[in-house]
Amino acid sequence: MALDRDGRLTFRNVAVDADVARAPRAYHAVWSEFDNATGDTRFLGTSDAADAEVVAPSSLPAREGAFLKVELSSSGSDHASWSYPVDAFFRLRAGSWQLAGFDRMPERN
Secondary structure (H helix, E strand, C coil): CEECCCCEEECCCHHHHCCCCCCCCEEEEEEEEECCCCCCEEEEEEEEECCCEEECCCCCCCCCCCEEEEEEEEECCCCHHHHCCEEEEEEEECCEEEEEEEEECCCCC
Protein backbone atom coordinates (compact mmCIF):
# COMPACT_ATOMS: atom_id res chain seq x y z
CA MET A 1 0.00 0.00 0.00
CA ALA A 2 1.36 3.40 -0.95
CA LEU A 3 0.19 6.99 -1.15
CA ASP A 4 2.07 9.19 -3.60
CA ARG A 5 2.58 12.97 -3.49
CA ASP A 6 -0.33 13.50 -5.87
CA GLY A 7 -2.74 11.77 -3.47
CA ARG A 8 -3.04 8.50 -5.39
CA LEU A 9 -3.47 5.51 -3.06
CA THR A 10 -2.43 2.21 -4.61
CA PHE A 11 -2.78 -1.19 -3.00
CA ARG A 12 -3.14 -4.88 -3.80
CA ASN A 13 -5.94 -7.29 -3.09
CA VAL A 14 -3.90 -10.47 -2.70
CA ALA A 15 -6.94 -12.77 -2.91
CA VAL A 16 -7.80 -11.30 -6.31
CA ASP A 17 -4.14 -11.35 -7.40
CA ALA A 18 -3.90 -15.04 -6.46
CA ASP A 19 -7.10 -15.75 -8.42
CA VAL A 20 -8.90 -17.19 -5.38
CA ALA A 21 -11.52 -14.42 -5.29
CA ARG A 22 -13.24 -12.16 -7.78
CA ALA A 23 -12.52 -8.46 -7.63
CA PRO A 24 -15.17 -6.38 -5.88
CA ARG A 25 -17.31 -4.02 -7.92
CA ALA A 26 -15.82 -0.94 -6.20
CA TYR A 27 -13.47 0.28 -3.49
CA HIS A 28 -14.44 3.10 -1.12
CA ALA A 29 -12.05 5.30 0.88
CA VAL A 30 -12.85 7.66 3.75
CA TRP A 31 -10.04 10.18 4.29
CA SER A 32 -9.36 11.91 7.61
CA GLU A 33 -6.56 13.87 9.18
CA PHE A 34 -5.47 11.88 12.23
CA ASP A 35 -4.18 13.20 15.56
CA ASN A 36 -1.69 10.57 16.64
CA ALA A 37 -1.63 11.88 20.24
CA THR A 38 -5.40 11.78 20.88
CA GLY A 39 -6.77 9.46 18.20
CA ASP A 40 -9.13 12.20 17.02
CA THR A 41 -9.90 12.55 13.33
CA ARG A 42 -11.01 15.40 11.09
CA PHE A 43 -13.00 14.28 8.04
CA LEU A 44 -11.45 15.32 4.70
CA GLY A 45 -13.64 13.53 2.15
CA THR A 46 -14.40 10.27 0.38
CA SER A 47 -13.47 8.71 -2.92
CA ASP A 48 -14.41 5.62 -4.90
CA ALA A 49 -12.66 3.55 -7.56
CA ALA A 50 -13.30 0.47 -9.66
CA ASP A 51 -9.76 -0.85 -9.16
CA ALA A 52 -6.94 -0.82 -6.60
CA GLU A 53 -6.08 2.84 -7.16
CA VAL A 54 -8.03 5.50 -5.29
CA VAL A 55 -7.51 9.26 -5.61
CA ALA A 56 -7.56 11.34 -2.42
CA PRO A 57 -9.54 14.53 -2.02
CA SER A 58 -7.54 17.69 -2.72
CA SER A 59 -7.66 18.74 0.93
CA LEU A 60 -4.84 16.52 2.25
CA PRO A 61 -2.70 18.18 4.91
CA ALA A 62 0.62 19.56 3.64
CA ARG A 63 2.53 20.19 6.88
CA GLU A 64 5.52 18.04 7.77
CA GLY A 65 4.63 15.31 10.27
CA ALA A 66 0.89 15.32 9.53
CA PHE A 67 -0.93 12.02 9.90
CA LEU A 68 -3.64 10.70 7.63
CA LYS A 69 -6.15 7.89 8.21
CA VAL A 70 -7.71 6.10 5.25
CA GLU A 71 -10.61 3.71 5.88
CA LEU A 72 -10.71 1.39 2.87
CA SER A 73 -13.56 -1.00 2.12
CA SER A 74 -15.21 -2.56 -0.91
CA SER A 75 -18.67 -3.25 -2.24
CA GLY A 76 -20.04 -5.79 -4.66
CA SER A 77 -17.93 -8.66 -3.38
CA ASP A 78 -18.72 -12.28 -2.58
CA HIS A 79 -16.92 -11.71 0.75
CA ALA A 80 -19.02 -9.84 3.32
CA SER A 81 -15.94 -9.11 5.47
CA TRP A 82 -14.55 -6.90 2.67
CA SER A 83 -17.32 -4.39 3.37
CA TYR A 84 -15.72 -3.69 6.78
CA PRO A 85 -12.96 -1.11 6.40
CA VAL A 86 -9.28 -1.60 7.01
CA ASP A 87 -7.47 1.44 8.38
CA ALA A 88 -4.23 2.64 6.84
CA PHE A 89 -2.26 5.41 8.53
CA PHE A 90 0.24 7.58 6.69
CA ARG A 91 2.68 10.24 7.91
CA LEU A 92 4.04 13.07 5.79
CA ARG A 93 7.85 13.02 6.01
CA ALA A 94 10.19 14.99 3.79
CA GLY A 95 7.31 15.71 1.42
CA SER A 96 6.32 12.05 0.96
CA TRP A 97 3.54 10.01 2.53
CA GLN A 98 4.91 6.98 4.38
CA LEU A 99 2.80 4.09 5.63
CA ALA A 100 2.87 4.34 9.44
CA GLY A 101 0.33 1.70 10.46
CA PHE A 102 -2.36 -0.69 9.30
CA ASP A 103 -5.33 -2.09 11.24
CA ARG A 104 -7.91 -4.67 10.26
CA MET A 105 -10.77 -5.21 12.63
CA PRO A 106 -13.09 -8.09 11.68
CA GLU A 107 -16.27 -6.14 12.48
CA ARG A 108 -17.04 -2.70 13.82
CA ASN A 109 -19.92 -1.62 15.98
